[in-house]
Amino acid sequence: MKAIIWTKYGLPDGLQLKEVEKPTPKDNEVLIKIHASSVTAGDCEMRRLELPLMLSFPMRLYAGFLKPKRITILGQELAGEVVEIGKDVTTYKVGNQVFGTTGLGFGAYAEYICLPEKPGDAQGTLALKPTNSTYEEATAVPTAGFEALHFLRKANIQSGEKVLIVGAGGSIGTFAVQLARHFGTEVTGVDSTEKLELIQSLGANQVVDYTKEDYTRSGETYDLIIDVVGKGSVVRRLNLLKERGYYFLAYAGLSHILLSMWFFLMSNKKLKIESSSQKKEDLIFLKQLFEDGKLKSIVDRSYPLEQTAEAHRYVETGQKLGNVVIVCGVS
Ligand SMILES: NC(=O)c1ccc[n+]([C@@H]2O[C@H](COP(=O)([O-])OP(=O)(O)OC[C@H]3O[C@@H](n4cnc5c(N)ncnc54)[C@H](OP(=O)(O)O)[C@@H]3O)[C@@H](O)[C@H]2O)c1
Structure with missing residues (x-):
């Protein structure tokens, strides 16, 4: 072969x-x-x-x-x-x-x-x-769908809560936007100019062009931040998190690991660095959403x-x- x-x-x-x-x-x-x-x-x-x-x-x-x-x-x-x-x-x-x-x-x-x-x-x-x-x-x-689902479930996300997705136009991001909307949340998707139209078409309530706008100064706060990029100041983005909110990083270096330990000890906000465990029932859940026309x-x-x-x-x-x-x- x-x-x-x-x-x-x-x-x-x-x-x-x-x-x-x-x-x-x-x-x-x-x-x-x-x-x-x-x-x-x-x-x-x-x-x-x-x-x-x-x-x-x-x-x-x-x-x-x-x-x-x-x-x-x-x-x-x-x-x-x-x-x-x-x-x-x-x-x-x-x-x-x-x-x-x-x-x-x-x-x-x-x-x-x-x-x-x-x-x-x-x-x-x-x-x-x-x-x-x-x-x-x-x-x-599968892999991106698993990650997106894992972050949303681990944060115990509830309808009406606010989710910020950094890198919303990529693999994990495009599934995260759709799943977060499926769970009834209000979604803000961040990515570069060429990707914003797609992110909006997937259901995001707001989009932000990170190449033109500093969303960390917007004054908005979120219940969950899904960050698939991890670049720039994670601490500035952590300031956008509500008390007891969750911040998930899909890619983490040593500085992120140390920061997550510090937050674990010192804060009610949770900075998490983890991956999904790729369960069959989650794959079947994603398949069902696809068949129901709720995921593409x-x-x-x-x-x-x-x-x-x-x-x-x-x-x-x-x-x-x-x-x-x-x-x-x-x-
Ligand atoms: N895909 C998976 O199944 C999977 C599973 C586990 C872990 N991961 C890890 O998660 C990370 C991301 O994976 P992915 O597959 O979703 O990557 P991806 O498809 O490359 O998506 C990343 C997105 O982030 C955007 N971006 C880059 N810099 C940005 C910034 N400063 N602010 C906002 N958006 C920015 C990129 O667009 P521009 O370049 O146009 O800015 C791109 O649309 C990887 O490091 C990977 O190792 C992925």
Whole structure:
């Protein structure tokens, strides 16, 4: 089968198309023909191995110290069709259309992948894909959808509360805007000029162009801040938080970790640095919202598998609206 092999840490040119052996499912696994995968900002950080401090060293030990060894195919999200099942598999049948994540095994930049029917911790998760979605739309949902849902639920967000989403036009942001509106909150989305129209079309009540306006001086306060960017002064944004409000950072450096400890000890405001646990029931929740027409995927560009390196380059420009997808087969 064709796969994009991750040959080195660093530039996208280390992602190379190669012919590798097609995997065979174990008794508890399904073999999926992948129709679509995705490229997120997180995938680019992983490729470069430029991760938050607490992740970069363990990830290097895990993936390979000097170059990728244990993990040789990147890609964490997929949508595709079950083409073979192991003898113990009962949940899926050949022909089922599925979507989900691969967890720490990665491996979705390929034509086929074997995944466990019932994944363990960090093995990702799988479910039947929304019946009304294309493979390309479906593959963009899981990881960003999980994060957005996790932040909103952890903050115990209530209808009528106010949510500020910093980086609202990207992968996590576009799902966070829609989910926050679904939960009845009032949403302000912050991003650059080209992304504001999209954010508004997804339901945001207000949009702010961070390249033109300093929203930290607006005098507004929020019950929840979802910040997928983490740049600039987090402390200034924390001042926008109401007492007992939550501030979630999707990407955190050492200074953010120290700040969150200080806030834990000294303040009623909560600065949280955490990730979702990618539960199957959450994937089914997102699928249901998609089928009910309450959630959609914004797919900016699709690239064929062969051009995965090009897709990584585009994501790194920061220009993408919502999501970038890799098409591995007929969609
Ligand atoms: N996607 C996932 O599933 C996932 C899961 C876990 C963790 N994360 C982490 O979360 C972070 C963000 O992920 P993402 O996939 O949502 O990224 P993304 O798709 O690149 O979105 C980030 C958005 O933030 C905007 N932005 C940049 N600087 C800004 C600023 N100063 N103020 C407001 N907006 C700004 C960007 O637009 P402009 O460049 O045009 O300004 C872009 O629209 C990554 O570091 C990733 O590692 C992602």
